[in-house]
Amino acid sequence: xxxxxxxxxxxxxxxxxxxxxxxxxxxxxxxxxxxxxxxxxxxxxxxxxxxxxxxxxxxxxxxxxxxxxxxxxxxxxxxxxxxxxxxxxxxxxxxxxxxxxxxxxxxxxxxxxxxxxxxxxxxxxxxxxxxxxxxxxxxxxxxxxxxxxxxxxxxxxxx
Ligand code: ADP
Ligand code: MG
Numbered sequence: 672x673x674x675x676x677x678x679x680x681x682x683x684x685x686x687x688x689x690x691x692x693x694x695x696x697x698x699x700x701x702x703x704x705x706x707x708x709x710x711x712x713x714x715x716x717x718x719x720x721x722x723x724x725x726x727x728x729x730x731x732x733x734x735x736x737x738x739x740x741x742x743x744x745x746x747x748x749x750x751x752x753x754x755x756x757x758x759x760x761x762x763x764x765x766x767x768x769x770x771x772x773x774x775x776x777x778x779x780x781x782x783x784x785x786x787x788x789x790x791x792x793x794x795x796x797x798x799x800x801x802x803x804x805x806x807x808x809x810x811x812x813x814x815x816x817x818x819x820x821x822x823x824x825x826x827x828x829x830x
Contacts (some may be wrong), residue, residue, distance in 0.1 A: 672822050675795060676803045682708050685805065686715015688824045689788075691718075695741040695768040698784050700776040703792035705749070707802055709774045711744055713789065716772065728774065733759055742769040748778040755780060786811025788818065800820040 674717045676682050681722055693699070693716070701709040714726035722737040728747045729735040737743040744824060761781055787810055795802035809818040 672807045672818060672825070674805045674807070674825065675710070676792075676805050677796045678801050679708070679711055682711045682803065682805075683715035683718065686717075687719040688821055690716040690719035691824075692820050693770050694769065696819075697814075698765070698771045698787040699773065700783075700787050700789050701772065701774045701792070702776070702790065703795075707792040707794060709790075709792060710747075712792070712805075713743075713772050713774075716770075717743055717745075720770075726794045734764075736769075742767075744769045745774075746771065746776075747774040749775045751775075751778050753780075786814060788814050 674685065676685060689699070699716075701712065703709055707801045710726065710728045710760075717726045717737050717739075720737075720743060721739045722743065724737070726735075726737070726745070728749075729745055731750060733746060733748065733751065735745040736807075737745065746759075746761070761779065765784060773783070789810065791800075791806045793804050793806075795804050807818060807821065809815040
């Protein structure tokens with residue numbers, strides 16, 4: 672599914688729709704250059720799941736935990752220098768009953784779950800103005816169902 676997202680508010684609203692479909696154990700990969708809006712989407716998801724604190728890219732700590740039910744594990748591997756996420760306990764987190772939201776999943780050496788929702792955000796125009804293209808694909812039957820649900824939301828005009 673390809674969407675045009677015209678503002679930060681629309682990105683937060685997309686996060687809200689995604690949040691309603693996510694459940695414990697789910698994994699979402701967020702791809703796209705710095706500043707395209709990956710963390711903004713995570714913020715939309717976190718707000719809708721009842722988390723009211725700060726949601727910022729966990730750039731130096733590599734991960735944030737938002738204590739809601741189920742907890743949200745927000746990873747960002749951009750600053751990862753060696754590709755080594757072992758010390759972080761990534762595998763342990765992925766086995767727990769939380770929702771994992773992972774920015775820059777390609778930068779870890781560790782193998783990540785193959786089944787997930789994949790979100791790729793890009794600039795619609797060649798500048799950092801508001802418009803973004805958001806491509807969402809699903810890997811695995813569970814996520815295909817979620818993506819169908821999301822498409823229904825979007826097409827029914829709920830924004
Ligand atoms: P990333 O995590 O991909 O590096 P952030 O979400 O931290 O990006 O930052 C995105 C920036 O772009 C924010 O400052 C946000 O206000 C701005 N922005 C402008 N238009 C949009 C949009 N349509 N969607 C998301 N963010 C947008
Ligand atoms: Mg970010």
